Amino acid sequence: MLKVVPSTSPDVTPAGPSGERVDDLRLLARAAASADPHAASTLAAQVAGTILGTVRQVLGRSHADVDDIAQEAMLSFLAALPEFRGECTTRRYAQRVALFAALTARRRLVAKQRVFDAEPADDQAVESARPSPWVEAMAGQRREKLREVLDSLPDVIAQALAMHFILGYTVEEIATVASAPQNTIWSRLRLGKKALRKALRNDPGAAELFGGFE
Amino acid sequence: MSDLECRSELTIRERRGELSVAEQAALEAHLVHCASCRLTRRLGADFEECGVLEAADGARVARLSSLAGEWAASERGMPVRGRVRTRSRLALLLVAACTLLVAVGASATYAVIRAQQDAPAPVAVLAKTTPDAKAKRTPALAVERTAPAPVTPTVEPRVTPPASPPAAALPSAAELLEQANRARRGGSTASAVALFRELGRRFPGSAEARLAEVRLGGLLLERGQPRAALAEFDRHLSRGGSLAPEALYGKARAYSALGDAAGERAAWASLVRDYPGSPYVGQAERRLGALSGSAAPAAK
Numbered sequence: 001m002l003k004v005v006p007s008t009s010p011d012v013t014p015a016g017p018s019g020e021r022v023d024d025l026r027l028l029a030r031a032a033a034s035a036d037p038h039a040a041s042t043l044a045a046q047v048a049g050t051i052l053g054t055v056r057q058v059l060g061r062s063h064a065d066v067d068d069i070a071q072e073a074m075l076s077f078l079a080a081l082p083e084f085r086g087e088c089t090t091r092r093y094a095q096r097v098a099l100f101a102a103l104t105a106r107r108r109l110v111a112k113q114r115v116f117d118a119e120p121a122d123d124q125a126v127e128s129a130r131p132s133p134w135v136e137a138m139a140g141q142r143r144e145k146l147r148e149v150l151d152s153l154p155d156v157i158a159q160a161l162a163m164h165f166i167l168g169y170t171v172e173e174i175a176t177v178a179s180a181p182q183n184t185i186w187s188r189l190r191l192g193k194k195a196l197r198k199a200l201r202n203d204p205g206a207a208e209l210f211g212g213f214e
Numbered sequence: 215m216s217d218l219e220c221r222s223e224l225t226i227r228e229r230r231g232e233l234s235v236a237e238q239a240a241l242e243a244h245l246v247h248c249a250s251c252r253l254t255r256r257l258g259a260d261f262e263e264c265g266v267l268e269a270a271d272g273a274r275v276a277r278l279s280s281l282a283g284e285w286a287a288s289e290r291g292m293p294v295r296g297r298v299r300t301r302s303r304l305a306l307l308l309v310a311a312c313t314l315l316v317a318v319g320a321s322a323t324y325a326v327i328r329a330q331q332d333a334p335a336p337v338a339v340l341a342k343t344t345p346d347a348k349a350k351r352t353p354a355l356a357v358e359r360t361a362p363a364p365v366t367p368t369v370e371p372r373v374t375p376p377a378s379p380p381a382a383a384l385p386s387a388a389e390l391l392e393q394a395n396r397a398r399r400g401g402s403t404a405s406a407v408a409l410f411r412e413l414g415r416r417f418p419g420s421a422e423a424r425l426a427e428v429r430l431g432g433l434l435l436e437r438g439q440p441r442a443a444l445a446e447f448d449r450h451l452s453r454g455g456s457l458a459p460e461a462l463y464g465k466a467r468a469y470s471a472l473g474d475a476a477g478e479r480a481a482w483a484s485l486v487r488d489y490p491g492s493p494y495v496g497q498a499e500r501r502l503g504a505l506s507g508s509a510a511p512a513a514k
Contacts (some may be wrong), residue, residue, distance in 0.1 A: 037284070193218050
C-alpha cells in the first residue's frame with residue numbers, strides 16, 4: 001500500500017481539504033485533455049460536485065445563477081486541461097478553475113447592479129442534521145459578509161482571500177497558484193483581513209455575527 | 215504584533231484533519247489569543263458547510279457530465295474540420311495554379327498554332343524579320359489575353375476567402391455563450407437572443423450551441439414568442455441534448471402559451487415518464503392533473 005508522505009515542495013500535489021494527495025483522476029484528465037468524449041464525461045461526473053460546491057460557496061447556495069456558472073466553470077475547466085501540468089490534483093485544479101470562474105461571474109453580476117439575495121433559503125434545502133436554524137442563519141450571513149468584502153477588493157487580494165477562507169488553501173499553495181512569493185501572499189491576506197475587519201466595524205449588525213473574532 | 219500578522223496555519227490543517235493531538239491542543243491555546251485565526255476557523259467551517267452537495271444534485275452532476283461529453287465531441291470535431299479546411303484551401307490554390315498554367319499553356323499553344331497556320335512555312339517564319347512576325351502574332355496575342363478570361367473569375371473568388379483575416383477575430387463558441395449569458399443576466403434580452411442565434415449559426419453541433427438552444431427557447435418564451443421557442447426546444451430534443459428535461463419543461467410551457475392542451479399534456483407526460491428524477495416532475499404532475507380535470511368537463 002502506498003504511504004503518502006507530505007511534501008515540502010509546493011509543486012507536488014498538496015493535500016486538499018479532504019486530505020487527498022494522490023491524483024486518482026490524472027489519467028482520466030489526460031484523456032479528457034485530448035477531447036475524448038467518454039473520458040471528458042466521466043471526469044466531469046467526478047469533479048462536478050467539487051465545481052458545484054465551489055460555485056455555491058462563492059455565489060450563495062441558492063443563487064439563481066449557480067447552474068449557469070457551474071456549466072461555464074465546467075467548460076473552462078475542460079478547456080484548460082491541456083495546460084494542466086499536474087502541479088496539484090485534478091480535483092483541486094477543477095476547484096480552482098471553478099473558484100475563479102465564480103468570482104469573475106460574481107463581480108460581473110455585482111457590476112450589473114444585480115442584487116444578491118442573502119442566504120435565508122440557503123440552508124433550508126440541506127439535510128436536517130444541522131445545528132439549529134439560528135446558527136445556520138448566522139453562518140449564512142457571515143458568508144455573505146465575506147462575499148461582499150471580496151466584491152470590493154482588488155482581484156489579487158480577493159483571490160488570495162477566497163482561496164484561504166473558502167477553499168482552505170495554505171499560503172504556500174496560494175503562492176504556487178498565484179505564481180507569487182509567499183511573503184506577497186501573506187501581505188495580501190493581511191490586507192484582505194484588514195478590509196474584512198473594517199467592514200465589520202462599519203456594520204452594527206456584524207458584531208453579533210462575528211462576536212469574538214474582532 | 216497585530217494578530218493580523220499571525221502566520222499560523224493550524225486552522226487550515228485542522229480543516230483538513232491533519233492535526234495531531236498535540237497540535238490540536240496547541241491550536242486551542244493559540245485561538246484564545248488570536249482573533250485572526252478564530253475568524254479563519256469560523257469562516258472556514260461556514261464555507262465548508264455551504265459546499266455540501268444535496269441529494270437533488272444528482273441530476274445536476276449528470277447534466278454537467280453529459281455537457282462535458284458533448285463539449286469534447288465537438289472539440290474533437292473542430293481540429294478535423296480545421297484540417298479539412300486547410301487541405302481544401304491548399305487544394306483550391308493548387309487547382310487555381312494548375313488552371314492558370316493550363317490556360318497560359320493553351321493560349322501559348324493557340325498562339326503558336328495560329329502563327330504556324332498564318333505562316334507559309336516554318337522555315338519562312340524563322341527567316342522572317344521581326345516586324346512581320348509581330349504583325350502576324352498580334353491577333354494571337356489578343357486571343358492569349360482573352361482566352362483565359364472565362365477561367366479567371368472561377369479561380370479568384372475561391373482563392374480569396376482563405377486570405378481574408380477578419381474570421382480570426384470572431385469570438386469562439388465559449389465566448390459567444392458567455393456574452394449571451396451575460397446579456398441575458400443583464401436583462402438585454404434582445405441582444406442575448408441575437409447572440410444565442412449567432413452561436414447556433416456559427417458553431418452548429420457544438421456543446422455551447424446545444425446549450426444555447428434551450429436558453430434561447432426560454433428567452434423567446436419570455437418574450438411572448440412560444441412558437442419560435444417551441445422550435446428551439448424541439449431542435450434540442452431531436453438531437454438528444456443534455457438539457458432534455460429543461461427542453462421538455464419549456465416545450466410544455468410553450469404549448470400552454472399557445473393554448474394547445476394536447477401538446478402541453480404530451481410534453482408533461484414525456485417529462486414525467488422519461489425524467490422521473492427531474493425537479494420539474496412535481497409541476498408536471500400538477501399540470502397533468504389540472505389538464506385532465508379541465509378536459510373531463512369538456513368531454514362531457
